[in-house]
Amino acid sequence: MYTECINLFCPAVKHSLKYIVTASSGLPDLPEFVVAAVVDENPLFYCDSSKKILELKHDWVKKVLENDPHQLEFYKRACFGWLPSYFKDTINGLKQRFNQSGGVHILQKMNGCEWDNETGEILGFNQFGYDGEDFISIDLKTETWIAPKPQAVTTKLRWDADKARMKYNQKYSTEFYPEWLKIYLAYGRSFLLRTELPSVSLLQKTPSSPVSCLATGFYPHRASLVWRKDGEELHEEVDHGEILPNHDGTFQMSVDLDLSSVTPEDWTRYDCVFQLSGVKEDIITKLEKDRIRTNWGTSEIILGKKK
Incomplete structure (x- = not known):
């Protein structure tokens, strides 16, 4: 957009x-x-x-x-x-x-x-x-x-x-x-003064690695990306990356979630939320196995839906 x-x-x-x-x-x-x-x-x-x-x-x-x-x-x-x-x-x-x-x-x-x-x-x-x-x-x-x-x-x-x-x-x-x-x-x-919304992907290197929520292609750089559980922002078991520039003038950022102590049944309680300055609607990506792109299997990247 x-x-x-x-x-x-x-x-x-x-x-x-x-x-x-x-x-x-x-x-x-x-x-x-x-x-x-x-x-x-x-x-x-x-x-x-x-x-x-x-x-x-x-x-x-x-x-x-x-x-x-x-x-x-x-x-x-x-x-x-x-x-x-x-x-x-x-x-x-x-x-x-x-x-x-x-x-x-x-x-x-x-x-x-x-x-x-x-x-x-x-x-x-x-x-x-x-x-x-x-x-x-x-x-x-x-x-x-x-x-x-x-x-x-x-x-x-x-x-x-x-x-x-x-x-x-x-x-x-x-x-x-x-x-x-x-x-x-x-x-x-x-x-x-333009606004560009990102694509949001869920990435995981190995089955035991943290799940990384990656937002790329957004502008301006005033943005936030967080993991939530049951609608509440998580501060523990998360690792925030820096906002980095892309070659085309847009930006990217990621936030990792450690799932080592989370049971598969509780995955649906988590989602990744991207917020961009000046844009009212958030991009919300739910944590579901078929949304995750991995190095150890094949699956599609599914973009987060606006809510």
């Missing part, structure tokens, strides 16, 4: 614009510097240090940049200006602080904003991670930086004292980024 939101303010959800910058050291087969922009987890553009072009993911993104020279210039500076060398120098400095002489090291930055289109609330963020752990992040309310590691304290003190830097972050996080986010949602309405 595919539907498009009639206007920008439907349904009431939080939207996000994120800029993800990744710099690496010690990985010869990968670019040393990469920038990506995403709206509601959908890629807008990508560039890296080995490609001197902005790789736009949609035609409507090109239209936005053609009509907004400020954005285009901002992205060119991020991809081809001083930022790549700045991140490279920063990694070298961090290696010294952490007493690291070689090996593989990753420095990441994620900044942007979230916008609640019902309340109008805007949340700006700007955070850095080093080698997979939080390094430093901004607190726009107190206008200070948070340093969870001793090695970040020097950076915190220097950046706290840099009022121009804080003003710059405030301006972009609370004014420019929300404005750009709304523009993207308007230009990319048919893609970003």
Whole structure:
């Protein structure tokens, strides 16, 4: 099923614009510097240090940049200006602080904003991670930086004292980024504000394995998938997977149910329920043996019925 939101303010959800910058050291087969922009987890553009072009993911993104020279210039500076060398120098400095002489090291930055289109609330963020752990992040309310590691304290003190830097972050996080986010949602309405319902399948590797309920092909990513018993959501004996992207821009997720202590007679008391933001009807798939696709037998995938 595919539907498009009639206007920008439907349904009431939080939207996000994120800029993800990744710099690496010690990985010869990968670019040393990469920038990506995403709206509601959908890629807008990508560039890296080995490609001197902005790789736009949609035609409507090109239209936005053609009509907004400020954005285009901002992205060119991020991809081809001083930022790549700045991140490279920063990694070298961090290696010294952490007493690291070689090996593989990753420095990441994620900044942007979230916008609640019902309340109008805007949340700006700007955070850095080093080698997979939080390094430093901004607190726009107190206008200070948070340093969870001793090695970040020097950076915190220097950046706290840099009022121009804080003003710059405030301006972009609370004014420019929300404005750009709304523009993207308007230009990319048919893609970003669409609704796609998934196919739901029950999978089992072996007779003793958990039964996995898999929902794939849904959009947006704001969704939930749970197992219920007698209509009550289960929290024990279940294992929730992460929401993952598909190659076509949709998403998938799964939740496993351990049936080792459940008798065959009680199977009919269980069902898997998928809920998608903005959609009133749930997709409910009952736990029945002939609905399960296995690696040890042959059976059809039967999609859950809407109730």
